Amino acid sequence: MSAAPPARALLDALDEPALIVAAGRIEAANRAALAMLGPGIVGRDHRIGLRHPQLLATIAAGKRADVAIVGVGGPERPWLVAVRPLGQRGGCLIRFIDRAEALAAERMRVDFVANASHELRTPLATISGYAETLAEPEIPDQLRRNFATTIAGEAARMLRIIEDLMSLSRIEASRFVAPGDRCNLVSLARQAEAQVGPLAERRNCPVETDLPAEPVTVAADCGQMLQVIDNLLSNAIRYGGSGVRLTVATERGRPFVRVSDSGPGIAPLHLPRLTERFYRIDDARSRGSGGTGLGLAIVKHIVERHRGTLDIRSRPGEGTSVTVALPAADLS
Known part of the structure; x- marks a missing residue:
């Protein structure tokens, strides 16, 4: 038996690898399946062409089934394989549905929940321990004030983490909505400089500016760009x-x-991961500085929404430079 031309045309209409197995042979395969399994698989024994024990057992059962496998088309490549009997015609249709993106998203979700829980657990544990100590009747006033100051600081840190998480959620919710405002980057830069003034003063780290006299206009969400x-x-x-x-x-x-x-500066091995949520080069230093580990993740998501580019360059001992480039506003 051989697959009719309409069957081959239907297979080629599918984006994912698909093939028809009948009478123990691969009768037809679409372009994606040929690219994954090899151009010579059509007409061969399906056990040679597929070579996956779990998948072969599913085909031999002759029943409708979905089976998750790893190793076809690459040693670690994950698939959900849909096996569908073709009824009176005999044989079965096999579709390979790529699970790599779904599994990566699930891993990111699990990692994010674990990281967020860890980040919030640390200040909560500190607040709980100090609060229990404050409840003791014989605590010196100075120690009480110190503990209260620590509790206030940890509570403020939790609030910053939650605010940044909410900000990320809002940014992701609007990621497919094109920004429609027109913003002057020069004005936003001056506003941001004023906002960080108190932090710069506390850190004794002056901010120098190199801003043009004329406006630099972009199509953007002004609040997000600020x-x-x-x-x-x-x-x-x-x-x-x-x-x-x-x-x-x-x-x-x-x-x-x-x-x-x-x-x-930053070592090269850290650069690709700087925009990951809660990624820190030095945990103790970052927490001590008041950072939440979400700042660059927020920047990355905003830049992606604006169809811009984010470029981070750094070398140990030479400082760091971060550049955000945006499409120019259409002023017509």
Whole structure:
């Protein structure tokens, strides 16, 4: 028996790898299946073409089934394989549904819940322990004040984490909605500089600006773009040494914001992971500085919504430079 031309045409209409097995042979395969399993599989014994014990057992059973397998088309590649009998015609249709993206999303969700729980558990444990101690009747006034100050600081840290998580949620909810406002990056930069002024003063880290006299206009959500500049400046002040530079300009028709610092720099192995939620190079240093571990994750999601690019460059001992480039606003 051989698959009729209409059957082959239907297989080719499917994006995922698909094939028809009948009488112990692979009777037809679409382009995606040929690319994954090899161009010579059609007409061969299906046990040679597929070579996966669990999948072969499912085919031999001759029943409708979905089976999760790993190892076809790559040593660690995960699939959900849908096996569907073809009724009186005989044989079965086999579709390979790629699970890599779904599994990666699930792993990210699990990791995020675990990380968020860990981040909130630490200040909660501190607050709980200090509160229990404060309940003791014979606590010196100075120690009581110290404990109360620590509790207030940990509560404020929890509030910052929750606010950043809520901010991320709002950004993700609007990720498919194109920003419709027109914003002047120069004005936003000046506003962000004023907002981080108290932090810069406490850290003795002055912010120098290189801003053009004329407006630099972009199509953007102005509140989110202000958040981007504020987060970049706050990060640079907390971790960037004794000086920070804020630049707004246009290069090759694309407006950009750049925040550079004179800090210790970042080792190359950390750079690809800096925008992950709760990723920290140094946990103790980050928490001590008041960071939540979510600032660059927020920046990344906002930049993606605006169809911009985020470029982080750093070398140990040479400081760090973060550039956000955005599409120019259509002023017509």
